[in-house]
Amino acid sequence: MGSLSLSSRPAVAWLGWLFVAVLGSFALATIALHRGETINALWLVVASVCVYLIAYRFYGLFIAERVLALDPLRRTPAQRRNDGLDYVPTNKYVLFGHHFAAIAGAGPLVGPVLAAQMGYLPGTLWLLAGVVFAGAVQDFIVLFISTRRDGRSLGDMVKSEMGIIPGTIAMVGVLMIMVILLAVLALVVVKALAHSPWGTFTVFATLPIAVFMGVYGRYIRPHRIGEMSVIGFVLLMMAIVGGESVAHSATFGPMFTFTGETLALMLIGYGFVASVLPVWLLLAPRDYLSTFLKIGTIAGLALGIMIVMPELKMPAVSRFVDGTGPVFAGALFPFLFITIACGAVSGFHSLICSGTTPKMLENETQARLIGYGSMVVESMVAIMALIAACVIEPGVYFAMNSSPALIGTTAERASEVIGTWGFVVTPDMLKQIATDVGESTILSRAGGAPTLAVGMAHILSNVIGGASMMAFWYHFAILFEALFILTTVDAGTRVARFMIQDLLGSYVPAMKNTESWAANLTATGIAVTAWGYFLYQGVVDPLGGVNTLWPLFGISNQMLAAIALTLCTVVLFKMKRERYAWVTIAPCVWLLVCTLTAGWQKLFHENPAIGFLAHAKKFSTAVANGEVLAPAKNIEQMQTIVFNDYVNSGVTLFFIVVVLAMVFYGVVAIRRALASFSSTAQEDGDAMPLQPAAS
Amino acid sequence: MRCLCSPLLLKSKTAGRLVLQTARLMVGVPDYDAYVEHLRRVHPGEPVMTQAEFFRERQDRRYGVGPGSAMRCC
Numbered sequence: 001m002g003s004l005s006l007s008s009r010p011a012v013a014w015l016g017w018l019f020v021a022v023l024g025s026f027a028l029a030t031i032a033l034h035r036g037e038t039i040n041a042l043w044l045v046v047a048s049v050c051v052y053l054i055a056y057r058f059y060g061l062f063i064a065e066r067v068l069a070l071d072p073l074r075r076t077p078a079q080r081r082n083d084g085l086d087y088v089p090t091n092k093y094v095l096f097g098h099h100f101a102a103i104a105g106a107g108p109l110v111g112p113v114l115a116a117q118m119g120y121l122p123g124t125l126w127l128l129a130g131v132v133f134a135g136a137v138q139d140f141i142v143l144f145i146s147t148r149r150d151g152r153s154l155g156d157m158v159k160s161e162m163g164i165i166p167g168t169i170a171m172v173g174v175l176m177i178m179v180i181l182l183a184v185l186a187l188v189v190v191k192a193l194a195h196s197p198w199g200t201f202t203v204f205a206t207l208p209i210a211v212f213m214g215v216y217g218r219y220i221r222p223h224r225i226g227e228m229s230v231i232g233f234v235l236l237m238m239a240i241v242g243g244e245s246v247a248h249s250a251t252f253g254p255m256f257t258f259t260g261e262t263l264a265l266m267l268i269g270y271g272f273v274a275s276v277l278p279v280w281l282l283l284a285p286r287d288y289l290s291t292f293l294k295i296g297t298i299a300g301l302a303l304g305i306m307i308v309m310p311e312l313k314m315p316a317v318s319r320f321v322d323g324t325g326p327v328f329a330g331a332l333f334p335f336l337f338i339t340i341a342c343g344a345v346s347g348f349h350s351l352i353c354s355g356t357t358p359k360m361l362e363n364e365t366q367a368r369l370i371g372y373g374s375m376v377v378e379s380m381v382a383i384m385a386l387i388a389a390c391v392i393e394p395g396v397y398f399a400m401n402s403s404p405a406l407i408g409t410t411a412e413r414a415s416e417v418i419g420t421w422g423f424v425v426t427p428d429m430l431k432q433i434a435t436d437v438g439e440s441t442i443l444s445r446a447g448g449a450p451t452l453a454v455g456m457a458h459i460l461s462n463v464i465g466g467a468s469m470m471a472f473w474y475h476f477a478i479l480f481e482a483l484f485i486l487t488t489v490d491a492g493t494r495v496a497r498f499m500i501q502d503l504l505g506s507y508v509p510a511m512k513n514t515e516s517w518a519a520n521l522t523a524t525g526i527a528v529t530a531w532g533y534f535l536y537q538g539v540v541d542p543l544g545g546v547n548t549l550w551p552l553f554g555i556s557n558q559m560l561a562a563i564a565l566t567l568c569t570v571v572l573f574k575m576k577r578e579r580y581a582w583v584t585i586a587p588c589v590w591l592l593v594c595t596l597t598a599g600w601q602k603l604f605h606e607n608p609a610i611g612f613l614a615h616a617k618k619f620s621t622a623v624a625n626g627e628v629l630a631p632a633k634n635i636e637q638m639q640t641i642v643f644n645d646y647v648n649s650g651v652t653l654f655f656i657v658v659v660l661a662m663v664f665y666g667v668v669a670i671r672r673a674l675a676s677f678s679s680t681a682q683e684d685g686d687a688m689p690l691q692p693a694a695s
Numbered sequence: 696m697r698c699l700c701s702p703l704l705l706k707s708k709t710a711g712r713l714v715l716q717t718a719r720l721m722v723g724v725p726d727y728d729a730y731v732e733h734l735r736r737v738h739p740g741e742p743v744m745t746q747a748e749f750f751r752e753r754q755d756r757r758y759g760v761g762p763g764s765a766m767r768c769c
Contacts, residue, residue, distance in 0.1 A: 085730065225718075
């Protein structure tokens with residue numbers, strides 16, 4: 001690790017950093033002050049890369065040396081407990097890859113696409129500021145404190161540093177976040193596949209492909225990950241190509257055309273079956289495919305943007321910053337900051353940074369590269385997703401992301417409505433894009449994935465294949481997202497099941513037995529029902545579901561980040577490093593302000609598009625008057641809508657209570673730490689026996 | 696010629712090995728050679744899993760119960 005003071009370095013190093021600073025400022029100024037029709041995406045890339053480099057070099061190093069005082073001589077869990085399996089000292093670049101693959105998911109790809117409705121500038125600025133001062137700081141410090149505690153989990157550390165009650169609250173909170181996360185991710189897949197035989201066929205084809213790979217890797221050529229992944233990849237590409245003929249076939253086309261409701265039910269059933277199957281049969285092989293495809297596609301997209309240098313057609317700041325946007329309701333503050341969660345700051349990362357990674361750190365000082373560095377790269381992925389959403393015509397973007405309740409179901413009507421918003425798009429353009437990507441229509445394909453896919457197809461087809469390959473690239477992008485979302489749904493259901501068994505096990509000991517089929521099936525059933533309920537509710541939601549569920553997910557994810565940062569703050573005080581505690585307090589306060597405001601507005605805002613209670617009131621008043629409001633078709637559906645509103649209000653309230661409780665316990669722990677004259681941090685897992693802890 | 700090529704070759708070999716290791720660890724399989732080496736050095740005489748057994752054990756661990764199982768992100 002370099003030293004914070006550059007004075008001992010040759011002047012060349014100083015000049016180099018000065019150059020990066022000037023270049024970055026110039027690029028940022030160009031983006032912010034640009035007044036033209038379009039702007040080149042490369043400006044965004046250059047500005048971001050410069051910001052990341054400077055943040056990593058200076059702020060990251062400041063945290064490493066001053067705030068945490070990383071000790072290169074201190075033995076890490078990997079060294080003290082080396083077993084060649086879980087605890088293995090690992091080359092820092094290899095571990096970087098492992099960690100990045102674990103934190104990169106669908107979140108950074110979807111959030112920025114939705115946030116693009118406010119223009120590219122607000123999203124970009126939040127992605128940059130968020131990652132530098134909040135996201136990367138959280139990942140880095142959680143990784144550090146877990147490394148000093150034998151790689152123990154977040155919930156465990158909350159228990160030992162803050163108390164048993166906050167520990168349990170945190171665990172219940174994490175479980176609930178998991179449920180919302182799985183529901184919203186599944187919803188993204190449903191939205192992308194509904195009425196799309198091509199996409200549905202290719203995603204269905206991944207099941208037999210994965211099973212074949214599983215059998216191959218288990219019995220035919222054991223442990224040949226590379227071989228089976230290459231075979232799987234080739235089959236996958238064949239499925240995409242074959243999907244076109246399937247979609248156009250008179251017999252097979254209709255067989256793979258489903259409504260959102262049917263797909264949701266299938267996905268719920270699939271989630272149940274998949275998560276009780278042996279892992280080697282379906283989950284593991286698909287995980288290999290999706291991991292490698294994810295890394296490859298991210299690299300490909302980065303290369304594509306560098307080669308094509310596309311123009312951004314979205315305005316810098318759109319009129320929808322006032323909160324009237326069709327993609328999600330709510331003003332820039334606080335809703336931008338919860339819509340872009342992953343990519344700027346993601347609470348979920350705190351679970352990964354306290355998972356397998358801290359058990360493999362070779363040296364404590366490498367936590368900066370792996371914690372701070374990986375998160376910075378993830379932010380870059382989010383910037384690329386934002387670029388992909390902004391290279392398509394704004395009119396097309398809004399046609400894809402607005403609900404039928406707003407823009408109708410025909411290209412003519414959509415073009416008319418979007419015209420009144422100030423974005424020109426002709427019906428022919430909308431039809432042409434649909435033909436180009438091989439779909440019957442692109443209207444109201446909400447959820448982010450199809451928009452990203454069109455943007456990616458736009459960029460990648462300019463590198464390989466030209467316009468004739470557009471449809472292939474579109475379905476490639478859909479498949480790539482669906483593949484790793486399905487892997488997350490499958491693995492996430494398992495994790496939720498273990499959490500449920502763990503929590504219920506405290507009351508019903510039989511539930512804890514993970515060998516018992518009855519206990520496993522019950523817990524799996526509870527997990528699937530929980531996320532399935534929100535998924536189905538989202539699918540039938542007249543406003544498109546993403547509108548309701550994504551803010552809930554964003555709020556919960558950012559609240560988890562606030563909880564993790566609270567823990568980091570407590571630990572800094574306990575280590576007697578309170579002088580530097582502002583490093584975690586500042587982002588924590590910001591996240592609390594954003595999430596509590598957003599939560600409050602989701603509950604009590606008088607606009608029914610934003611506030612759940614106002615929405616419930618509007619519908620229940622109508623029910624009382626015997627009226628049926630669109631899109632409900634009868635009184636029964638009206639009552640369902642009202643009921644769902646109350647459930648969503650309950651969930652929001654639950655998250656608010658959880659985060660407030662955690663902050664309260666955090667303050668208590670800080671006061672106790674301040675009263676002590678020496679460090680009270682419980683480092684090195686000194687209190688922990690060797691066997692794995694619960695959770 | 697020789698002094699130019701061999702370090703380069705050596706370097707690219709090391710780099711290739713690192714890339715393979717990274718790809719494997721991304722899906723939860725750590726280095727088998729390091730495992731064998733560790734057992735030989737620290738626990739000589741203890742049974743060593745074959746590569747196939749090692750792979751199965753790691754696979755079950757990655758998706759199984761407990762703090763060693765991988766959390767994955769949104």
